[in-house]
Amino acid sequence: MSQLTLADFGITQVLIARLVLIFVIFQALVLTSAFMVWMERKVCAYIQDREGPNRVGPAGLLQPFADVSKLVFKEDLRPKAADAFLFAIAPIISTATAFAAFSVVPFGGETTLFGLLDQPLRLEATDVNVAVLVIFAVASMGVYGIVLAGWSSNSKYSLLGGLRSSAQMISYELSYGLALASVIMLAGSMSLREVVTNQAGYWWGVVPKWYVFLQPLGFFIYMTAGVAETNRAPFDFPEAEQELVAGYHTEYSSMSFALFFMAEYINMVTVSAVATSLYLGGWLGPFSERFGVGWIYFIAKVLLLLFFYVWMRWTLPRYRYDQLMEFGWKWLLPMAVLNLIATAALVIWLG
Amino acid sequence: MELFAFYVFAGIAVLASLGVVSSKVPMHSVMLLIVSFGALAGLYVLLDAPFTAVTQIIVYAGAIMVLFLFVVMLLNQHKEDDPEVVPASVLKPGLRAGVLLSIMLAIEVAWGLSQLGVRPFSTEPGAVSSISSVARIGTALFTTHTFAFEVTSVLILVSMVGAVVIARREP
Amino acid sequence: MPTLNHFLILSGVLFSIGTAGVFLRRNLITILLSIEIMLNAVNITFVSVGRFKGTVDGQIITFFVMTVAAAEAAVGLALVIALFRHRETLSPDAFTSLKW
Numbered sequence: 001m002s003q004l005t006l007a008d009f010g011i012t013q014v015l016i017a018r019l020v021l022i023f024v025i026f027q028a029l030v031l032t033s034a035f036m037v038w039m040e041r042k043v044c045a046y047i048q049d050r051e052g053p054n055r056v057g058p059a060g061l062l063q064p065f066a067d068v069s070k071l072v073f074k075e076d077l078r079p080k081a082a083d084a085f086l087f088a089i090a091p092i093i094s095t096a097t098a099f100a101a102f103s104v105v106p107f108g109g110e111t112t113l114f115g116l117l118d119q120p121l122r123l124e125a126t127d128v129n130v131a132v133l134v135i136f137a138v139a140s141m142g143v144y145g146i147v148l149a150g151w152s153s154n155s156k157y158s159l160l161g162g163l164r165s166s167a168q169m170i171s172y173e174l175s176y177g178l179a180l181a182s183v184i185m186l187a188g189s190m191s192l193r194e195v196v197t198n199q200a201g202y203w204w205g206v207v208p209k210w211y212v213f214l215q216p217l218g219f220f221i222y223m224t225a226g227v228a229e230t231n232r233a234p235f236d237f238p239e240a241e242q243e244l245v246a247g248y249h250t251e252y253s254s255m256s257f258a259l260f261f262m263a264e265y266i267n268m269v270t271v272s273a274v275a276t277s278l279y280l281g282g283w284l285g286p287f288s289e290r291f292g293v294g295w296i297y298f299i300a301k302v303l304l305l306l307f308f309y310v311w312m313r314w315t316l317p318r319y320r321y322d323q324l325m326e327f328g329w330k331w332l333l334p335m336a337v338l339n340l341i342a343t344a345a346l347v348i349w350l351g
Numbered sequence: 352m353e354l355f356a357f358y359v360f361a362g363i364a365v366l367a368s369l370g371v372v373s374s375k376v377p378m379h380s381v382m383l384l385i386v387s388f389g390a391l392a393g394l395y396v397l398l399d400a401p402f403t404a405v406t407q408i409i410v411y412a413g414a415i416m417v418l419f420l421f422v423v424m425l426l427n428q429h430k431e432d433d434p435e436v437v438p439a440s441v442l443k444p445g446l447r448a449g450v451l452l453s454i455m456l457a458i459e460v461a462w463g464l465s466q467l468g469v470r471p472f473s474t475e476p477g478a479v480s481s482i483s484s485v486a487r488i489g490t491a492l493f494t495t496h497t498f499a500f501e502v503t504s505v506l507i508l509v510s511m512v513g514a515v516v517i518a519r520r521e522p
Numbered sequence: 523m524p525t526l527n528h529f530l531i532l533s534g535v536l537f538s539i540g541t542a543g544v545f546l547r548r549n550l551i552t553i554l555l556s557i558e559i560m561l562n563a564v565n566i567t568f569v570s571v572g573r574f575k576g577t578v579d580g581q582i583i584t585f586f587v588m589t590v591a592a593a594e595a596a597v598g599l600a601l602v603i604a605l606f607r608h609r610e611t612l613s614p615d616a617f618t619s620l621k622w
Contacts, residue, residue, distance in 0.1 A: 083378065130485060133405040142387070147417070151378065159424060170417060174403025190485060199391055357524040361532045368536055368559050372543035377551050384555050391562055394532075397524070398573045403581045407565075408586045413559070415595050422599045423551060426606050445546045453538055460534045464527050471525045487578050488585075496582055503589045510593035514600035520607075 006300065018196030029102060033265035034064040036306065043310045051327050075253035088151040091259035094145030098266035101138040104131040105273045106193045108283045108295035123283075123295060124193065131192045133273060135274055139176065143169050145263065146231075164321060165231060165238035171328040172228035172235075178336035179222035182343040183211055183278045192274070212279040217339050219279045223305075224332060226271035230264060232315040237321045259350070272305035273298075280305075326342050357397055363390035377423050381416060388412040402485050529570035534564045536563035550602050550612045554595065 038053070038061060045052025054058030078084070109125030128134060143166045150162015187195040201209045212219045228235040276282055280301050283294030319327065367387035371380045388411050395404035492500055543556025567586045572580015580595060602612070609616045 004407070041361040056474070083376075086378065086382070128401060130405050133409065137405050137413060140409055140417075143417055144420075147380075147420055147424075151420075163421065163424065166417065166421075254457070298485050354524055357528060361528075364532070365535055365539070368539045369558065371552070371555055372539055372547065374552075377549065380552055380555055384558065387559070388562065391566065394529075394566065395569055398529070398569050400569050400573065400581050403565075403569055403584050406585065406588060410592060411558075415592050418595060418599055419551065419555065422603060425603070426551075426612065442620075449542055449545065452541065456534060456538055460531065464530065471523060488581055491578050491582055492585070499586060503586060506593050507589065510596050514596040517597070518600035518603045 004230075015037065021123070025102065025125055025135045026099065029099060029266055029269060030262070032269050033262045034068070036265045036268070036310075037064040037261075038065060039306070040313075043307065044314045047311070047314045058174070062192050065347055068258065071254050071258045076255065077253040083152045083154075086148050088256075090145050090149035090152060091146075091256045091263070093148065094142060094263035095259045095266070097138050097142040097145065098263040101135050101142075101270045102273065104128055104134050104192060104280065105270070105277060106196060107273070107298045109288065122151055122193070127193055129189060130190050132190045132195075132278075136180060137268070138175075139173060140170075142229075142263075142267065147259075149260070161238050166330070168231070168235065168238060168321075168324060169229055171325060172332070175221055175328065175332045176225035176229060177337040178333075178340050179218050179225060180278070181214060182218045182336075182340050185340075185343050185347055188209055188215060192282075194276050196284065197282045200284055208281055208284065210281040210284075215279065215339070215343065217335065218343070219275070221332060221336050221339060222275055222279070223271075224343075226275065227309065227312065228328065230267040230271060232264070232268065232309060234316045234318050235324055236313075237318055237324055260314060268306060268309055269302065272302045272309070272342045274307055276301040353397060357394070360390045360393040360397070364394070365386070378420075381419050381423060384419075385412050385416050388416070402488055526570055526574045527539045529566055531569070536560075536566070548613050548615060550605070551599075554598050554602070557598075558591060558595065561587060577595040582605070615619060 034138045041063065042052040042060065053063040056062040078087070084263060102123040104127070106122065106127070108122035110122050111214060146169070147162050147166045150158045150160075150165070153159070153162075183195065184190055187198045187211075189198075199208070199210050203209060207213065227233050231239055282301075283298040285294065285297035288297055290295035364387050367383045367390065370383040371387065374380045374383065388407060392404040392407045392412075395401070395407060540556045540558075540560035540563060544553050545557065547553055552564065565587055568580040568583045568587070570580070572578065572583075605617060608614060
């Protein structure tokens with residue numbers, strides 16, 4: 001009787017490698033959100049001319065773990081809400097969509113893990129030919145976490161906070177989508193991997209062919225819409241006004257609250273990762289193909305954008321709600337449409 | 352494998368739709384319909400139409416259902432007004448009509464499918480790539496169906512203006 | 523491999539569920555939701571027959587159906603809001619003043 005190998009069950013080396021890669025991506029996202037907690041408090045502190053957390057671990061690096069332990073041990077309150085099931089599921093929807101959007105983002109070229117694998121493995125969870133639309137679709141689904149949280153808390157103030165926040169998110173989704181469409185026109189494909197590989201090469205040997213140089217306005221629109229989508233920095237009125245009254249996540253405690261916060265940080269990471277792939281050349285950089293270190297460049301660029309996020313939050317005052325909506329509809333959307341038309345004209349003119 | 356996926360998605364779609372029709376709480380109906388749309392998007396992916404699947408999520412589950420949700424929340428509908436989902440005065444004639452219609456539908460579908468024979472989908476590689484490419488859809492939309500495309504944009508504008516005018520509070 | 527017949531039967535079942543919802547439910551919002559179920563059933567038919575014939579026309583029609591459904595849902599819900607302001611109820615039995 002011949003030996004049964006694992007391959008007979010359909011478990012090939014490729015399958016194991018991909019599962020490990022997905023696990024690594026998931027853990028990296030969770031650790032990044034923990035790292036973001038630390039970075040936010042440190043950067044905020046230095047901007048405010050003080051030092052920030054420096055007790056827990058070297059330079060306060062273990063602070064997020066202390067925060068999470070505190071949250072885990074808190075009591076999980078469950079008010080006599082309108083709907084227990086929706087109350088429980090709202091943070092899950094927020095977090096699940098935050099993770100799901102990262103499944104189509106490529107963060108490196110092909111690698112063989114120093115010759116361990118037979119075939120080169122692409123560094124991404126999956127590659128679909130409509131990747132950009134998938135990101136947009138998942139962002140649309142993220143609205144439900146907030147809407148359901150506001151509704152199921154059974155309080156008028158939570159409801160209004162949830163409604164305002166979701167109205168803000170769907171208003172800025174339009175500019176988000178139009179900025180994405182401009183890049184798709186330049187790249188000629190919706191798959192993020194092809195968009196990145198189209199940015200390879202240099203002009204005049206020095207300037208990399210990233211789309212941020214071809215589309216500076218598009219980059220600005222995308223980042224602004226992304227910041228508004230994640231309810232951050234100058235656009236966080238629905239979170240802040242309600243600090244005085246109530247908020248859509250005011251009835252949540254311990255792990256559910258932690259889930260909302262993690263979802264917010266992971267959404268920030270996704271917006272930064274997609275912006276890196278679309279505008280800043282993804283994992284491309286000097287020697288990225290030869291030595292397979294593309295993912296280091298990717299992480300560096302994403303960290304740069306995340307620092308920019310945190311910097312904006314602690315520097316700019318927040319928009320009032322009507323100013324926010326006016327900006328989104330009367331300024332950002334026309335700019336995005338003009339950007340799209342100009343890009344289309346440019347693409348046709350230059351062949 | 353694909354047959355299993357089909358049954359899973361189809362089962363979810365049918366069960367969720369039954370839940371939509373029979374639930375007393377409007378919020379639950381909306382949520383179950385979103386689940387049903389997700390299952391249908393999975394079915395579109397099985398049919399090699401990824402663009403339609405993603406458009407379904409973006410337009411239906413992401414925009415239209417948010418609109419329904421806003422209206423349900425604005426009207427503050429926690430539970431349905433009348434105590435029974437279907438009052439008896441409607442149920443008996445409704446059931447009679449429904450049973451008649453279902454029998455007619457079943458007979459028609461069965462007859463139609465018998466004329467059809469078993470029609471498997473073609474599995475040539477060209478068949479798949481010719482319909483799943485977004486470039487092809489875009490080309491067809493902007494060349495063969497340009498007029499319908501432009502008329503649809505006017506339709507959306509008209510419905511937007513109409514919705515704002517109808518739902519406005521009388522000053 | 524699912525065949526065209528599978529998808530057509532599924533579409534028929536979904537359509538009848540939607541129709542039953544429109545006839546039997548006494549809540550305006552649920553009636554609108556049932557109409558959306560019916561539109562989705564038709565979309566499945568179009569896409570599956572398009573795949574069967576190997577053309578992209580099925581998806582194009584689906585694109586237009588989705589757009590029209592969005593427009594119709596918007597206007598329908600605006601009407602529901604306006605009606606609710608008048609009678610404070612969402613039951614269609616309250617709006618029978620045009621019956622003789």
